[in-house]
Amino acid sequence: MTTRRKELSQALAAGSCLIDSSSTPQSNLKSVLLARLNKYYSCLNTASSSVNESSSLEVVQLTIANEALAVIETVQRLVDINPDGLKKENEELLLGTRDLSQLRTLLSITFRWGIEALSMHVVSSLPSTSSATPVGSRIIDLTSTPDDYKYLSDMLDRLLALVFPGGVQERMSVTLITETLLHKHATDLMKPAIILGWLPKSLTTESIVPVDHVRPLIMRLLTILSPAEAIMALGNVMSSINSIVHVRRTCGYLLSKQLLRPEGVRGLCAAVFGDAENIDETQLEKLQHIARVLSTPPSGMKVEEYFSTVAPRILGLLKDENHPAYKRAAAFTLSQMLSVEDSPAAIAVLTSLHGPILRETEKDSGDPQNPHSAADVDDTLTTLTILIANSDPSPNLIQTVLSPVIAVLYAHLYRLDALKTSDPFLKESVQGLLLTWSKIVSLPEAIKALSSILEDSENVSNVNPERLSLFTPEDLKQADESGELEPNSNILNLYPDPRHFVGFLKSINRSDVLSDFFVHLLEAYRNSRKRAEDNPLKTLLYLQMIIQIQTVMSEGSSASEIFKRPTQVLEFVRQALDTPPSLDTSSIKNQERRPQLEIGSNNHLGDDGDPDEGSDSADSDDELPDSERYTADDEMTETAINLLLSLLEANKDLSARTEPSLNDIFSLLEHHALNGPEAVRNVAREARMVMTVRLAGETSVPTNNNSNKTSSDNEARETYQQALKLLQDPILPVRAHGLLLLRQLVSPKSPPLDPALLPAIQEIFFQSVHDDDSYIFLNAVQGLVALVDRTDGAVLKKLVSEYTKGLDSIQGSTMAQQEVDVRVRMGEALSSVIRQCGDALSIHGSVIIPSLWKVIRSSHTPTTLKTSSLSLLADCQGTHSLSLLPYFVDLSEGMNDLLQVEMVTYESRKDEMATGTPAPTIDQNPTSTNPKFPPLRRAALHLLSVLFQGTIRQIYDSSFGISLFSFDLVRRLRITLSYISGTDEDILVRVMAREALEQLNQLEQAAIGL
Incomplete structure (x- = not known):
């Protein structure tokens, strides 16, 4: 083994003694640490330090931290290879996984028991700007501060030497120890460096002086770290010791330097949100923090220069598809900068955003067909779309970013429309921006x-x-x-x-x-x-x-003042509504014979008209699928009606009493509310409602002779006036609340209402029944139910008349789909009224049942409405069976005849089914009068079932129903139901027929007393 490897092994062995946890556990931490120190000195064969049992725990920990740093220094010296002097033996000095884990632990001990403890002592001796009162009392030994300061300075120098062994101008160590210091302990390293390196002169003493040589090392260290790591480290330092003035200012200065780096803005987002892919972390607090940091220019730098540097980088984040949170933060920051008009931040953002296309517009203004670079506009268009989509809805923001470039956006739209090969998505984006701007500007x-x-x-x-x-x-x-x-x-x-x-x-x-x-x-x-x-x-x-x-x-009108005075605007609207292409000459002339708008009249949607007029205006093309196409004439009509609504909203006193032309307009709106496209129908119904409510408000103005009025009467009238005001609001939920107030006003639990107000309320409810919004429709239905009791059945009679009128004539077979839909909706309202009547239905049965029976028997009635009428008769039976008593036999025999005549057997459809041609359905032909559709037979069977059930109950309750069904009628019904249950083409009809047959058997058993 070489000498260097032997030395490395000895250093690692000594370091393991400092973190040895295999010894016998002891309750006294100081004793454990002293034992580790003695073992450490024995391993190195060196004399032990002066630390003993009389030393404090803090001193023992500091000694271990110092020795741990010594081990790290030895290992760093041995494994750090100078590229200029490589030796073969040096290349063999490799660290294992266990060794690296041990070194990381030693580094943690160094910072925890050494750097952090000493930093707390030094910080405690510095003046603080925090107003918070510390928890508990703490005695600080100021006499030890110089020693702590010197000890901290030495340890900091030694740690920085691990990264820069040759000084700030020399190379940086490339070892795993260095990597751990930079990426795991950057905050721990910068905290004492900022405290000591940027110590102001006001805090300097003979023993405590700034460590000036630390500053360039930290500045170089910040350039080595990524912006995200540097910003995170500085932010942690600032938040941990924010009470020290010079630390707070230094961290702010260094943070601003990091933001000015090319990736500084992205680094700030990464520090706040994290740098994981596809992260979508958009808490408001984090967005506000990023916006606050980016909106604060650093001291000593010109504000304009700062924002001109930062703004393009923030805009660049909007196109980051991998980090939605960054995009959201950029949009939020930009919206905050643009919120202050003409501020340096707003000017810089708008310059960066609009500058390229506006400069191109100035250079190429001689060519109106291509006044700017398409590539620049496409890029700006993408940025604008992302900015608006990721910002909170703000009219000011949209107006600020779009208004200066509306001319350019329109020119781009014109160019895209002129090119047949233009990108449809791009065209839709330009249109969306222009329409968004136009809605809020x-x-x-x-x-x-x-x-x-x-x-x-x-x-x-x-x-x-x-x-x-x-x-x-x-x-x-x-x-x-x-x-x-x-x-x-x-x-x-x-x-x-x-x-x-x-x-x-x-x-x-x-x-x-x-x-x-x-x-x-x-x-x-x-x-x-x-x-x-x-x-x-x-x-x-x-x-x-x-x-x-x-x-x-205006269809050729050239009056220059047409939009300035209400009279001329109303004349324009009347002309636009009076000449729709769907009306022929005869129908236009008949407008002169239409009644004027009056409260309580029958002049609401679905009025009786001249039968000849109805047949003339109907056309076979109405049944075609393309009859609902939204043409230029329809758009003209919708624009005129919208203008009328705007005029009514702007002139609160404008009504049919002050402007008689509104009577003609009210009548003309009826055709569009029934036969126009959906968009036209909606605004036409809204306009009729506003005009009706406007006139109702005038007719209900209280007179001066109100001394006899009670407080409840005055309160009811105030509620009525408030409801009329809300019903004229263009916002749908507001109108719905106004209708709710009217419904509550006429509810049975409310006090008696002035009878003079009921006609207007009735008219409002009838028009609201036609509304497509379910909330308004249901409130109108409930209001009509409440009015049935207050008006002695007049509302019910009118509702039945509206539902059944004209269906037994040629007008019924020429109805358009929209009119059929309106009748079905009226039937739904009538069904609710019937169910709410209860036993009182026996009083109104003579009004409802003959009219419905007449509709069913008519050959001109669409099958859809025949089915609806049968369902209404079933509702009558289910609500109060005695109301159908006078018509019992006729209904039973009629249903039997209908089932016999209109049945469709499987055999009759076999040839058609063999060809694979699907049979037409009632959903595909809602206006058809073909009685062979299965829903009609289903409704007839349902009515028979409820008749059987009601008769059975009457027999068991009072034996009254025994004579209702003759044996001959029962026999014929049995034959019909048996045949249908086995041969009808519709499986649901067969099932319902079998159920009705079982109920018929139960009826016979009840009749003979079983």
């Missing part, structure tokens, strides 16, 4: 940004107008074939393209922006005509825009 800011698209273009067109005069007949023919000579074609290549730009204005769905921008265009066109020096193509661009908006919005 204020009206002045929106007009300013949209105007910049028109005003910032130096060259409105890159086509010479004289080219038009040089067209040859062949050129004109080619232009006509290519569509260049169409009225809406952009033959002069104007930018922005008027048709495309107006389409963009429509897509943002902001009626206030559209109307104000229209007025802005009118003023710009007027001013441009007055100034002779203006570019004539710019004037032409304004004119084209005005024509496009007029064509799309």
Whole structure:
């Protein structure tokens, strides 16, 4: 064995004595440690130290820490190979796994009992800025502070020498000991180094002076560590001794230096969240900590310079797909920086974000078709999308980051729309950003940004107008074939393209922006005509825009003040609603005969109209799948109705009493609420509701003669007024709460209500039944149930009339699917009313049952509604069986006849099933009058079953029901049910027929007394 290896083995053996745990356990820790020291000295064959039983435990621990460091120094000297003087024997000095574990333990002892203990003594002697009162009293021996300071300085120098044996300018040791120091004990090493190395002069004494040579070593050490490790170590130092002023300031300074490193921002995130892949740790406290650190410039550095350095690196984190937490932290930090308008941080972020595309726009402004670098815009677009998606919803943030580049984003959208091979995802992203911006931006800011698209273009067109005069007949023919000579074609290549730009204005769905921008265009066109020096193509661009908006919005209306006064806006809305393409000339003329809007009238959704008018307006195309397509005319209608809603919201006093044109608009909205696409139907119903509520509020204004009113009456009227106010709110949950207040107002537990208010409440409930929102629909149904008792059945009669009217005429066979859906919803409301009536149904049976029976017998009624009517009759039987008593025999025989005539056997369908052609279903043909659909037979069997069950109960209770079913009727029913149960094509019909047959057997047994 060589001398160096022998020395290494002896050092490791001695070190094992210091951590020996194999000896007999003792209760006295000091005795154990003294025993280890004696064993350690014996192993080295050296004299023992002056430490003995009279020494304190802290002194014994410090001695062991010092000896442990000595062992580490010896091992480091032996295994650290200088690359300039390699020797063969040195290469054989390798450490095993057990040796490395022992050395790590010795390092831990060195820092725990040596560095940390001495650091606490030194820190305790320094003045603290903390206001916290220490727990318990602690006596500090200030006379030992100089010795502790010197001891700590020596140990720190020895530890740093392990990393830099030749000093700050020489090489760094490359051993496992060095690696352990850097990656496991960086915080423990920096804490005493910062305390001693950056000691201010105010704390200097003759025996305590700053260790200046430590500073460059620590600075070099921080450059060796990764930013994440350095930031984590400095953060731990600051948090552990934050009360010492110079430590806190030094750590802050060194942290800021780390942030300015190329990977400093990423290192901060790694220190806070960890550097694991796909981590998604986004606690608010951590996000706020990162934002606070990055938003604080270091002292001595210009604020603008700091943020201009940090901002691009924060933006770069937004594209880190491997660390979602980093992306979230970057977005949160940027949102905090941008929250203060015109601050240095906000300016730096916006410059880094918008700078590339805005500079390209200035250089390439001569080409409106490609005014910027597509690559720069794509990159900025990606960054903007990620920033908005990962930030909390903030209108200010969206407006701040998008408003300056709206012109560029629109130009990019125009370029993508012009290219047939453009990326659809990219196009959708641009549209999403523009629409998001348009939803939250204020009206002045929106007009300013949209105007910049028109005003910032130096060259409105890159086509010479004289080219038009040089067209040859062949050129004109080619232009006509290519569509260049169409009225809406952009033959002069104007930018922005008027048709495309107006389409963009429509897509943002902001009626206030559209109307104000229209007025802005009118003023710009007027001013441009007055100034002779203006570019004539710019004037032409304004004119084209005005024509496009007029064509799309007002059907040729050219009044310049159309959007300024309510009367003209209402006239515009009336024209837009009065000429939909789905209405023919006769239906338009019949609008003059429609009744005006009055509370308590039948003028709500589903009113009776002229049968001829209904048949004329219906078309076979209504049954086609594409009849619900959302066309440009539908979008025009929706925009007009939205404008009407905005106008009603802005003018709280506007109603049919102050503006008679609202009566015509109310009637015109009925067609769109029934037959328009879903988007149009929703806004049309909302507009009708607002107009109804608005008029109801005026008709219910209390008079001056209210001295006789009780407090409950006044309270009910206040609730009524509050509900009407909420029902006019554009937010759906608010409207739903208003309807809930009305329902509570008419509930049976509420005090008596002024009868003058009931017609308006009834009208509101009837219109709310048509709403697609389940909460509103159910509250309306419950409100109608409560009104049945208050109005002596008038509500029930009206509900039955609304459900059954016109179904027994030719109008029933020409109904569109939407109208069938409305009737089914009315049937659901009627079902709830029937079930809530209870025994009172016997009073109203003569109103409900004949009307439903008439619907079932009509050949014009869609099968869907026949099935619904049968279900309603079953509800009547289940609620109060005596209500069907006068019609018992007719219903039973009618169901028997229906089952006999409309049954479809398996044999009759065998040929069709062999061809593999599926049979049409009622879901595919909801408006069909074909009575062969299985749901109709199922409903008939269900009605028979409840009739049988009710009769059986009556027989057992009072023997009253024995005479209801004659033996001849029972025999015919048995034959029909038996045949259906074995031959019908629908398995559910066969099962229901067998169940009804069993109930019929039970009925016979009950009749004979079994």
